[in-house]
Amino acid sequence: MATLKDVARAANVDVSTVSRALNNTSHVHPDTKARIYAVAEALGYRPNFIAQALRQGRRYTIGVVVPRLHLAIFSEIVQGIEAEARKLGYSTIICTTEDDPKVELDCLNRLRNGFVDGIMIAGTGRNSRILRDLHASGIPVVQIMRKQEPRISSVVADFEACGEEAVHYLYQQGCRTIGLISGSLHLAPYQERYRGYCTAIQALALTPHLSEATTTVNSFEYGYLCASQLLTSVSTLDAILAAVDLQGLGAIRAVTEHGLKIPQQIKIMSLTGHELGSMLETPMTSMEMPAHQMGHKAAQMLIEEIQAGKQTQFVPQHLSFPMVLVEREST
Amino acid sequence: MATLKDVARAANVDVSTVSRALNNTSHVHPDTKARIYAVAEALGYRPNFIAQALRQGRRYTIGVVVPRLHLAIFSEIVQGIEAEARKLGYSTIICTTEDDPKVELDCLNRLRNGFVDGIMIAGTGRNSRILRDLHASGIPVVQIMRKQEPRISSVVADFEACGEEAVHYLYQQGCRTIGLISGSLHLAPYQERYRGYCTAIQALALTPHLSEATTTVNSFEYGYLCASQLLTSVSTLDAILAAVDLQGLGAIRAVTEHGLKIPQQIKIMSLTGHELGSMLETPMTSMEMPAHQMGHKAAQMLIEEIQAGKQTQFVPQHLSFPMVLVEREST
DNA sequence: CTGAAAGCGCTTACAG
DNA sequence: CTGAAAGCGCTTACAG
Numbered sequence: 001m002a003t004l005k006d007v008a009r010a011a012n013v014d015v016s017t018v019s020r021a022l023n024n025t026s027h028v029h030p031d032t033k034a035r036i037y038a039v040a041e042a043l044g045y046r047p048n049f050i051a052q053a054l055r056q057g058r059r060y061t062i063g064v065v066v067p068r069l070h071l072a073i074f075s076e077i078v079q080g081i082e083a084e085a086r087k088l089g090y091s092t093i094i095c096t097t098e099d100d101p102k103v104e105l106d107c108l109n110r111l112r113n114g115f116v117d118g119i120m121i122a123g124t125g126r127n128s129r130i131l132r133d134l135h136a137s138g139i140p141v142v143q144i145m146r147k148q149e150p151r152i153s154s155v156v157a158d159f160e161a162c163g164e165e166a167v168h169y170l171y172q173q174g175c176r177t178i179g180l181i182s183g184s185l186h187l188a189p190y191q192e193r194y195r196g197y198c199t200a201i202q203a204l205a206l207t208p209h210l211s212e213a214t215t216t217v218n219s220f221e222y223g224y225l226c227a228s229q230l231l232t233s234v235s236t237l238d239a240i241l242a243a244v245d246l247q248g249l250g251a252i253r254a255v256t257e258h259g260l261k262i263p264q265q266i267k268i269m270s271l272t273g274h275e276l277g278s279m280l281e282t283p284m285t286s287m288e289m290p291a292h293q294m295g296h297k298a299a300q301m302l303i304e305e306i307q308a309g310k311q312t313q314f315v316p317q318h319l320s321f322p323m324v325l326v327e328r329e330s331t
Numbered sequence: 332m333a334t335l336k337d338v339a340r341a342a343n344v345d346v347s348t349v350s351r352a353l354n355n356t357s358h359v360h361p362d363t364k365a366r367i368y369a370v371a372e373a374l375g376y377r378p379n380f381i382a383q384a385l386r387q388g389r390r391y392t393i394g395v396v397v398p399r400l401h402l403a404i405f406s407e408i409v410q411g412i413e414a415e416a417r418k419l420g421y422s423t424i425i426c427t428t429e430d431d432p433k434v435e436l437d438c439l440n441r442l443r444n445g446f447v448d449g450i451m452i453a454g455t456g457r458n459s460r461i462l463r464d465l466h467a468s469g470i471p472v473v474q475i476m477r478k479q480e481p482r483i484s485s486v487v488a489d490f491e492a493c494g495e496e497a498v499h500y501l502y503q504q505g506c507r508t509i510g511l512i513s514g515s516l517h518l519a520p521y522q523e524r525y526r527g528y529c530t531a532i533q534a535l536a537l538t539p540h541l542s543e544a545t546t547t548v549n550s551f552e553y554g555y556l557c558a559s560q561l562l563t564s565v566s567t568l569d570a571i572l573a574a575v576d577l578q579g580l581g582a583i584r585a586v587t588e589h590g591l592k593i594p595q596q597i598k599i600m601s602l603t604g605h606e607l608g609s610m611l612e613t614p615m616t617s618m619e620m621p622a623h624q625m626g627h628k629a630a631q632m633l634i635e636e637i638q639a640g641k642q643t644q645f646v647p648q649h650l651s652f653p654m655v656l657v658e659r660e661s662t
Numbered sequence: 663c664t665g666a667a668a669g670c671g672c673t674t675a676c677a678g
Numbered sequence: 679c680t681g682a683a684a685g686c687g688c689t690t691a692c693a694g
Contacts, residue, residue, distance in 0.1 A: 001445070001468065003687060014665045019689060026690095029663055048445040050385045051687035054670050059381065061424070069406035071606065076401040079427050086426065091441060093392070094425045095417065096410050110422060114332070114379040114671090137332065220610040249610040256612065275402065279551040279580040281587065281612040334671060345681045350673060357674095360679055382671035385686050445687090 002043035011039040022047070061091045062302055063116040065107050065123065066144075067099040071246060072218060073274045073291050074122060077144060080295020081120060088303050090117075101126035108134065117306045120298055122146050125186065140305035144298045146188045147318065153305065155298040155319045159189045162271055162287045162323040163196025166241055171204050173331055175239035175267055179209040179230040181251065182243045183217040190217070193243055193271050209234050217243075223250025231258050239267040239331075245276045248284050252330070267331040272323075283328035290321050297321075333374035342370040353378070392422045393633055394447040396438050396454065397475075398430040402577060403549060404605045404622050405453065408475060411626020412451060419634050421448075432457035439465065449633045453477050456517065471636035475629045477519045478649065484636065486629040486650045490520045493602055493618045493654040494527025497572055502535050504662055506570035506598055510540040510561040512582060513574045514548040521548070524574055524602050540565050548574075554581025562589050570598040570662075576607045579615050583661070598662040603654075614659035621652050628652075 008015040013032060021028040021036040022045075028036075039045075053059045062085055066074040082092045093116060095107035101124045108130050111119055118140040123131065125148045135141045135152050143154035163180075170178050180197050184190045194210065201208045211226035223242050230237055231254060240255070242248035248270035252262065260266045262282055270277055273286025297319060305314070339346040344363060352359040352367040353376075359367070370376075384390045393416055397405040413423045424447060426438035432455045439461050442450055449471040454462065456479045466472045466483055474485035494511075501509050511528050515521045525541065532539045542557035554573050561568055562585060571586070573579035579601035583593065591597045593613055601608055604617025628650060636645070 004689095005687075015687090016666080016689075017664055020664085023689085027663065032663080046444050048385075048687050050381060050390065050445050051670090052689080054379075054381045054385050054672090054686090055688045055690090057670075069400055069410050071402075071406070075403075075406040078425070079400050082425060082427055086437070086441075091424050091446065092426075093422050094409070094413055095423075096413055106417070110417075113377050114381050115422065246610065252612055253610070279577065279584070281583055335673095336671080346671090347673075347682080348680055351680085354673085358679060363679080379671050382686090383673080385670090385688090386672045386674090388686075 001048070002040075002045040003048070004045075006043055007036065007040050007045050010043065011036045059115065059117050060089055061093060061116045062299070062306075063093045063095065063107075063111040063119045065095045065097060065104060065111075065119065065121040067122060067124075068096050068218070073244070073272055073289060074145070076274055076291035077122075077295040077298075080292040081144075081299045082295075084296040084299035085303065088299070090299075090303060097124065099124050105130065112137075112139065118142070118302045120144050120302055123148060125188075140302055142298050142302040142305070144294065148188060151316055153301060153316045153318065155294050155301060156189070156321070157272075157289050157294065157323050158320045159192035159271070159323075160196035160199075163193040163241070164200040165196075165323075165325060166269060166271055166287055167197055167200030167204070167206075169325060170239045170241070170267060170269070170331065171200075171206075173239075173263075173267060176206060177209065177234060177236040178206065178239040178241060179211060179227075179234060179237055180241045180243075181211055181223055181226040181230075181247050183212045183222060183226070185212075189272075190243055197241065209237070218246060220246045220250040220253075223247030224254050225250070227251035227254035228258075231255065231260075237266060239269075242268065242270050244272045245270045245274060245284070245286065248277070248286070248330075249280070252280075252282065252284070263329065263331050269331050273326065277326070277328060277330075282330050285328045285331040286326055287323040288326050289323050294321055332379070333371075333376040334379070335376075337374055338367065338371050338376050341374065342367045390446065390448050391420055392424060392447045393630070393637075394424045394426065394438075394442040394450045396426045396428060396435060396442075396450065396452040398453060398455075399427050399549070404575070404603055404620060405476070407605055407622035408453075408626040408629075411623040412475075412630045413626075415627040415630035416634065419630070421630075421634060428455065430455050436461065443468075443470065448637045449473070451475050451629055451633055454479060456519075471633055473629050473633040473636070475625065479519060482647055484632060484647045484649065486625050486632060487520070487652070488603075488620050488625065488654050489651045490523035490602070490654075491527035491530075494524040494572070495531040496527075496654075496656060497600060497602055497618055498528055498531035498535070498537075500656060501570045501572070501598060501600070501662065502531075502537075504570075504594075504598060507537060508540065508565060508567040509537065509570040509572060510542060510558075510565060510568055511572045511574075512542055512554055512557040512561075512578050514543045514553060514557070516543075520603075521574055528572065540568070549577060551577045551581040551584070554578030555585050556581070558582035558585035559589075562586065562591075568597060570600075573599065573601050575603045576601045576605060576615070576617065579608070579617070579661075580611070583611075583613065583615070594660065594662050600662050604657060608657070608659060608661075613661050616659045616662040617657055618654040619657050620654050625652055 608615035
């Protein structure tokens, strides 16, 4: 790779002049400039981002820490983040943790070593000290999907309203015994959905039915197990709310195996739709999450914080997106 | 952030000694070492990766270029890549192109600026010159999923065998008029599936039925449109092969709307399963792809090439994974 | 308009 | 075992 020095030598000028010419950072004589451009072109010169980063203290890179990508809403969020970051001139480093706090710690430690200008995280909540340290040491952080630290900016969906709205909707459809599949109540989104669910259940004077299992939360199996449990233990059950799409699929399976008809005998809906619902044989009613847009916004927010630097007093911003009810055939 | 210099000053030694102590790169007196460690700890020293990278000419970072993540097999592959890369001490920069050659070019240009030690790509095939340039300039490249350049290493699945095997399987199930939804025949995987399909169709003396549409290939809609077309134009149709899961979902929808029973009247299967098939109401038979494992292998391969450096003569490696037939209720 | 110098934070021969 | 120096490839005050 040709360096500035190579170009300088070939163009018979100092490296500083080449730098100025190529970056348009101060006036350079048109002739000199032309010569420099020609030489740079001929040598296939490309600036070394690493050297620039070291010198300028800017990496133009953000780190994104999420639990997983495969069949999860995070893949859509990450696509949104990455597209927007790229547009703003930033690269995106990704880390998937499988919600393992140790892996997460490992990722955060890597990222803090001057790797990135800012961090986006959907965390486990188990490394909050590190996260606060990072943030306190001047590295902008934005929480996505999961808001755990009030002093750190966040972009989330309004899960509580989502849970509440879903129950009211099902009530309107005639349901009176509504089971909830949620799990991982230590994670904010699950807890909030649960809270919204409870609020609505109470307001409507119904009885809550929460089901939990011990397998991975964001999975078909989890939905299947919980739904089966609800079906056997609550005889009057007429609706199941699943926290995420995959659980919804599991619930559909369980209900079908129980010989019940959807939506006539039992209604099913997902609280975190990511398009999948529309593609099913029995299209599933869902609270759809504007994941791509949330990724966009979060990237913008993070990069703004990065570019504001320490000049401005930091005030955490919390952005909450409404989820939208998309009615389909499962209810 | 504390730097080496800060530690050196506080420990009353030269920076070089600190560097050696912290990196265990040569003998340092135990007492000095202890002092340095204590000071580094107290100051919360963390090495600056950017400076290390500049000095050592190693970034410990790989770039991954894929079309998309959301509801695509790439999300699983990327998870595999990232997990393995992290284990080997590498970070992963991700770029999604939506198969837009311009975006891809943009990504490759960013990555070549000394950003990464190596590149993993599932490309559009439209930037082959750049890719070859990159590779020729000494940056290791591994093609994933889509093998376009014979001189560049690759990790793919055996799509041709997959297409062939699927047809034979359906034949055994009694099908005699087997339609194929594929599209994007300019992309290797689609073309290879088609080739395998044709080989089998010919061997069995059947008639081929290929359907294409103009929307995004990797989508529910594409599958729906093509299946609808096949259903109306081929009256004896008794099976549909979909290149990917989402198309399979679209095909199921189309078939259902046509009032046909799966699998009694028409069988459906996907040629690129990524678990989704097992979660459907009518579980879909699929050729499942070992995506995670492929990601692992590809990361290993790329990092090996990186670490081999220029010492060894480069010989491209091509790795092909078999897909495995998982029989479910749609056939 | 341009050059010479310093420095970003490290590592690594080179001496001693 | 340790220090002083050079240098990775840039940018940016400082002179002129």
